[in-house]
Structures are given as structure tokens and as C-alpha cells.
Amino acid sequence: MADDYVLIPNGEEDHAVVIATTPKPPRVASLDVFRGLCVFLMMVVDYGGSIIPAIAHSPWNGLHLADFVMPFFLFIAGVSLALVYKRVTNRVEATWKAVFRALKLFLLGVLLQGGYFHGVRSLTYGVDIERIRWFGILQRIAIGYIVAALCEIWLSHRTSREVRFFRSYYWHWCVIFLLSAIYAGLLYGLYVPDWEFKASTPTSLSPSDDTHVYAVRCSVRGDLGPGCNSAGMIDRYIVGVDHLYSKPVYRNLKDCNMSTDGRIPESSPSWCHTPFDPEGILSTLTAAVTCIIGLQYGHILAHIQDHKGRLNIWSLFSVSMFVLGSFLAFIGVPVNKSLYTISYMLITSASAGMTFCALYLLIDVYGYRCITFVLEWMGIHSLSIFIIVTSNLAVIAIQGFYWTDPENNIVHWIIALFVHK
Numbered sequence: 301m302a303d304d305y306v307l308i309p310n311g312e313e314d315h316a317v318v319i320a321t322t323p324k325p326p327r328v329a330s331l332d333v334f335r336g337l338c339v340f341l342m343m344v345v346d347y348g349g350s351i352i353p354a355i356a357h358s359p360w361n362g363l364h365l366a367d368f369v370m371p372f373f374l375f376i377a378g379v380s381l382a383l384v385y386k387r388v389t390n391r392v393e394a395t396w397k398a399v400f401r402a403l404k405l406f407l408l409g410v411l412l413q414g415g416y417f418h419g420v421r422s423l424t425y426g427v428d429i430e431r432i433r434w435f436g437i438l439q440r441i442a443i444g445y446i447v448a449a450l451c452e453i454w455l456s457h458r459t460s461r462e463v464r465f466f467r468s469y470y471w472h473w474c475v476i477f478l479l480s481a482i483y484a485g486l487l488y489g490l491y492v493p494d495w496e497f498k499a500s501t502p503t504s505l506s507p508s509d510d511t512h513v514y515a516v517r518c519s520v521r522g523d524l525g526p527g528c529n530s531a532g533m534i535d536r537y538i539v540g541v542d543h544l545y546s547k548p549v550y551r552n553l554k555d556c557n558m559s560t561d562g563r564i565p566e567s568s569p570s571w572c573h574t575p576f577d578p579e580g581i582l583s584t585l586t587a588a589v590t591c592i593i594g595l596q597y598g599h600i601l602a603h604i605q606d607h608k609g610r611l612n613i614w615s616l617f618s619v620s621m622f623v624l625g626s627f628l629a630f631i632g633v634p635v636n637k638s639l640y641t642i643s644y645m646l647i648t649s650a651s652a653g654m655t656f657c658a659l660y661l662l663i664d665v666y667g668y669r670c671i672t673f674v675l676e677w678m679g680i681h682s683l684s685i686f687i688i689v690t691s692n693l694a695v696i697a698i699q700g701f702y703w704t705d706p707e708n709n710i711v712h713w714i715i716a717l718f719v720h721k
Contacts, residue, residue: 328601330659331380333672336679337659338372343689345369357578357637359552360526363647367637370437371590371648372655374444378594379601379656381445385452386602394453402446409438412690431542435535435579437690443584444591451475451592469599476589480642483585487639488522490530497541497574514570524634524641526550527571531582531639544575549638576638583640593621593649597656607665611657618653621646 345366349356355365388394413436415427455471497514518528526532526548535544551558556572558564564572579587597614604610625646629635633643662668669676678685 328383328660328664329669329672329676330656330663331376332676332679333663334372334376334656334659334679335682336672336675336677337655338369338376339678339682339685339689340675341365341369341372342686346689353552356552357549360550360638361634361636363635363637363644367644368648368651370440370587370637371645372652373437373441374587374590375594375597375649375652375656377441377445378448378591378596379598381448381452381591382595382598382602385449388453391453395450398446398449398453402442402449405442405445406439408687409436409440409442410434412687413437413439433545433577434539434543435577435581435584437579438686440579440584440587444588447475447588448591448595452595469596472592472595476592479585479589480645483582484642486534486582487524487530487641490533491521492518492523492528492530492533494518495533495536497570499573512573514573516571516574524636524639525571526553526576526638527569527574529639531580532576534582535577535580538581539577541575544577544580546575548574548576548578550576578638583638586640586642586645590645590649590652594652597653607660611661611665614653614657614660618650618657620650621653622650625650 345355345357349366357366358364385394410432414432414434451472455469455475457468457471494515494517497516499512499514516527520528523529532544535541550556551564551572553572556564556568558568558572597617600610600613604613625635625643628643628646634641635644635647637644659672663672
């Protein structure tokens with residue numbers, strides 16, 4: 301099985317340094333199916349989001365189908381880690397292996413989303429070093445993975461055969477509360493001054509060296525809007541504004557009045573023209589928490605043998621998190637994917653837990669594996685599929701075949717079909 305995306309192996313690796321020499325346990329098929337489901341949802345929202353806006357990412361606050369994909373990937377990575385590091389015999393060597401794997405995943409993410417692939421309609425080559433996007437999907441997974449892996453390797457205390465989940469893993473919960481507290485303190489406590497951004501003149505019909513300076517008036521503390529939140533400010537100061545995502549989803553808000561060709565009129569608020577990275581530094585803190593939460597579900601899978609016991613505890617965790625997240629949303633903490641707010645983290649983690657319970661019950665308890673074999677295959681080869689989808693290699697390959705005229709290709713026909721509808 302490939303060392304996939306989150307795609308962290310299913311717990312059956314045979315590293316002598318990490319896992320004691322024991323017979324391989326039977327695979328937990330629901331893990332692969334869940335991973336495959338994540339890949340399938342990713343493809344659906346990537347290619348169908350422009351046709352059906354309701355499944356694309358929510359422009360700012362709120363939850364759409366696409367907003368569940370990232371937390372699901374993080375969650376399943378955490379579950380898998382509990383199996384990979386069920387028995388650690390050499391913590392130092394296990395740490396180096398985890399760091400090396402996270403680094404490979406991070407660099408692969410930079411390659412795929414840093415600007416090396418320019419899309420199916422572009423013939424440009426090379427990457428502007430000053431504009432590489434350093435953060436993205438795989439990079440976030442890599443950071444969440446290494447945080448959860450270090451927790452499992454160094455902060456687990458299993459001294460007896462009977463595993464008491466709070467006592468054995470209480471340091472994990474301390475890390476969860478610490479990361480959440482740091483996130484909340486920075487998000488609500490940092491002062492965001494006015495700032496400016498230089499961009500190419502949006503009204504030009506062709507590429508131009510002309511620039512326009514957009515001034516964003518903030519001078520606030522604790523604002524959670526697109527232009528004046530502290531998450532964006534931290535990224536601008538540390539990463540640099542030119543290394544952020546240049547087409548943030550909040551441009552789909554009505555305030556920005558974005559046209560079908562992606563242009564934003566000058567009359568729109570200045571922040572509509574500015575970049576923002578939904579996988580930025582601050583929001584990665586709560587994203588890592590999702591991975592550690594998945595780790596706790598993995599502990600239950602690794603140490604409780606009966607199906608009923610596993611499902612009961614998973615269900616209790618999931619319902620508790622969902623209730624807490626809904627309560628935070630009710631009292632004013634917005635459910636926001638771009639900021640990865642605590643309410644969003646809790647609700648999506650709970651949803652991931654409930655989905656995993658359903659898949660586990662369907663596949664591993666009742667044995668309906670035949671109806672999900674395609675998703676299971678996708679889960680096993682998830683990294684390869686992710687690379688093909690992210691880099692548009694599949695679309696480019698299909699689009700490369702045409703009849704008489706370059707526009708007579710399958711991709712063009714499909715797009716034309718939906719446009720005419």
C-alpha cells in the first residue's frame with residue numbers, strides 16, 4: 301500500500317522500529333473506504349462545484365459539502381496513526397521516520413499547489429520564486445500528521461494492559477486544549493492595523509505590469525471578516541502576501557460582485573482584490589487538533605476489541621463534540637472553514653466520527669464490503685489519485701484527444717453541455 305496523502309498507512313506497516321514483530325492484523329476495511337470516500341468527495345466538489353455552487357466551498361461563514369473534505373482527511377490520518385504507532389520501541393528513530401514522511405508530504409504539496417502546474421488552459425512554464433504558495437492541502441495534512449505523530453510517540457503513557465483512555469492519553473488532551481487556546485487568543489486578541497496590497501490592474505483585458513494599490517481599513521481587534529482577521533495578518537507578516545492563495549473563495553460573496561470571468565469591479569470593497577490563504581498558519585493549529593481527535597478514535601479501534609464497545613464510545617465522542625460545536629455556533633462563534641474556527645473544527649470532527657461509525661458498522665460489522673470496493677480501491681491508491689486530480693493530469697490527458705478541431709474533445713463537450721443547460 302502506498303504511503304498516501306493521509307494516506308497514512310492503515311496501521312499495518314512492518315517497521316521493526318515502530319511496531320513489534322507480531323502477525324499482521326486483518327485490515328480495517330472501513331478506513332480505506334473512508335479515505336476513498338474523501339477522495340471521491342474531493343473530485344466531486346472540485347469538478348462539480350462550478351456547476352453546482354451549493355456543493356462548493358462556502359464563501360465565508362457556513363458549511364457546504366466541500367467544507368467537510370479537509371477535516372475528513374485530517375481525521376482519518378489521525379485514526380491511522382494510532383494503528384501505525386500502536387507499539388513504539390525506539391522513540392527517536394520513530395520520530396525521525398515521522399518527520400521525514402511529513403517533510404516528503406509537505407514538499408509534494410508545494411510541488412502540486414505551489415505554482416508548478418498552471419492549469420489546463422495555460423501554456424506557461426516555470427515558477428516565479430517570489431510567488432510560490434507555500435501552504436496548501438498536503439502541507440496542512442503534513443503538519444497535522446507530524447503533530448499527532450509526535451503526540452502518539454512521546455506523550456502516550458500505556459503502563460498496563462488495561463488502557464484507560466484519559467489517563468493514558470491525557471497529554472494529548474492537554475495539547476488539544478493548548479492549541480485551541482493559542483488559536484482563540486491570537487484570533488480574537490491580536491490587533492489588526494490598516495494595510496495595503498499591490499495587485500495588477502483588474503480592469504486590463506490583457507496581462508499588464510500596471511499595478512493598483514488597495515488599502516484595507518481595519519484598525520480592529522477580534523474581527524472575523526475576510527479583510528481584517530488576524531489569521532490573514534499573520535500570514536502576510538510571516539509568509540508574505542505574494543505567497544498566499546490569490547483566488548480566495550470569499551470573492552464569491554455578494555459584496556465582491558465577481559463576474560463569471562473572475563473579474564472584480566473597482567466598486568467592490570478593497571479586500572475583495574486581496575489574497576488570503578485558507579490553509580494558513582493560524583488555522584493550521586485547529587486543523588492539527590482535528591488530527592489529534594482522530595487519533596483518539598484510533599486508540600479505541602486499537603485497544604477495544606468488541607464492535608459494540610467501539611461504536612458506543614465513538615458515538616458518545618461524536619455527539620458530545622457536535623453538541624459543543626453547535627453551542628459555540630449558537631453563541632456567536634462562526635462556523636468558518638477558511639479560518640478553521642473552533643466551532644467548525646468540532647462540528648466537522650463530529651461529522652467525521654459519525655461517518656466513520658456508519659462505515660465501520662456497514663463494512664466491518666455487517667460485512668457489506670462488496671458495495672464499497674471501488675471506494676476501498678480509491679482509498680488504497682488515494683495519493684496517486686490526488687496527484688492526478690490536483691495537477692489536472694487526467695483532464696489534460698482526456699482533453700488531448702480531439703476530432704479534426706481541438707475544440708472537439710470530451711472535456712469541451714461536457715462543459716458545453718452544462719453551459720447550454
